[in-house]
């Protein structure tokens with residue numbers, strides 16, 4: 001009987017702790033619904049995300065891995081063949097990009113919206 005009591009206290013404490021854990025996680029990683037990509041074009045939103053996160057290695061003359069993402073036409077090639085989304089979502093079978101990091105959920109949803117809208121330039 002004594003053992004049972006200890007066990008149920010342990011269960012309650014665990015439940016309490018995990019409750020707190022999930023509360024915090026929600027603060028740290030807001031639900032994707034909080035991000036509304038709105039109207040997405042290359043010049044309006046996509047270019048600045050790619051420029052600030054990828055051009056150091058894949059733009060402005062830098063073509064690491066022989067990958068050039070500089071400009072609309074080059075990026076569109078990787079958008080259309082699925083490799084862009086594979087890399088930024090860190091899907092298996094793709095090199096996770098940007099190397100050593102990850103775009104925010106909001107930036108990823110902006111790029112996915114751009115692709116599902118047919119990669120409009122402007």
Ligand code: HEC
Pocket residue numbers: 050053054055056057058064065066067069078083084087088093094095097098099103
């Ligand atoms: C710090 C340098 C660096 C940054 C920043 C970087 N990459 Fe890369 N990327 C590389 C290197 C090196 C390779 C080739 C080796 C490899 O595939 O891991 C590569 C390969 C790739 C490939 C080909 C991989 C495949 O699976 O075929 C794509 C596509 C790519 N990067 C996209 C991106 C995108 C999109 C960003 C920005 C969100 C980005 N990279 C940021 C260094 C970088």
